[in-house]
Amino acid sequence: MTTRTDSSSDVGVRPMVEADWPDVERIWAAGIATGDATFESSTSTWDVFAAGRPAAHRHVAVGGGTVLGWVACSPTSSGAVYAGVVEHSVYVAPDAQGRGVGGLLLDALVASTEAAGIWTVQSSIFLENEASLRLHLRHGFRVVGHRERVGRAAAGPAAGRWRDTLLVERRSDVVGS
Template identity: 60%
Template sequence: MSSTPAAVPEGAVLVRPLLASDWPAVRSIYAAGIATGQATFESAVPEWEAFDSAHLAGLRLVADTGSGILGWAAASPVSTRDAYRGVVEHSVYIAPAARGRGIGRLLLRALVASAETSGIWTLQCSIFPENMASLALHQAAGFRVVGRRQRVAKMGHGPHAGEWRDTLFLERRSGSAGTD
């Protein structure tokens, strides 16, 4: 018997907008990602109101099986300045039991498509170099490593608490938005 999870068939999961009613499941998935110490420098999940106000309504998605949320993706503006209106930073989080099953690919593909139709010309993110799964996911979706930020911040929680951490900075440029 193989320990590798089976890929989720495309029709088995609906990627749809993240609703306020999804917050308990999204919060749980976010907390699980924080606990790994490989997903974010954040040490606690924000309250719904803070999450809601920080993320763009049209760029918040969940992967839903009808019986549960398997993951989420969301994007935030990088600046309030008009010149950066088409640049967002995004996150993708997958429930521990759903990792390795193609959920991240479905969410990231849908987020890229939503960003394209919203006029977003750059999606960007920071990934810990040790998070090979996220790095591979993003590179397969057309993201490129722009640079490495060395010792950018000290981890305040989890298995790397007290350690200075590097991040890789990735971006994906639109093929249609911002090409003028």
């Protein structure tokens, strides 16, 4: 487990396992409720979640015996030329935000994806989700596009409204160099 001391406790990152699902789902649902984290309107089941996200790239941050956040990715395409490109999600529990948890999770994801030969990690971020954008920029991501009216929000305060997103990516300095 990777650890770092922050202002409130020791926080470690470890692989996500099925037993973490109730906490992962709770944190995901809290993000959905904000309306600024995802187009999704509800969480899925563990089986659906795990089937689309390789186990080697699913991580949780734990502090004080509690899951504080999670990160996972999925392939962007089944095409062989895109084998080194993934899209990720990172969620931090509301009471753990601002404590460095998101950064620890992104660092763990970058380490696991680079070890697997993945050269690009990307995500779409709602324009209004300034905290997520700042987090990603601090961890080596860059904005590569602004997608206008890419989809309608399904949940939260913006339900039914067309939303813009920023496409961010992080290119590996070690894979494909």
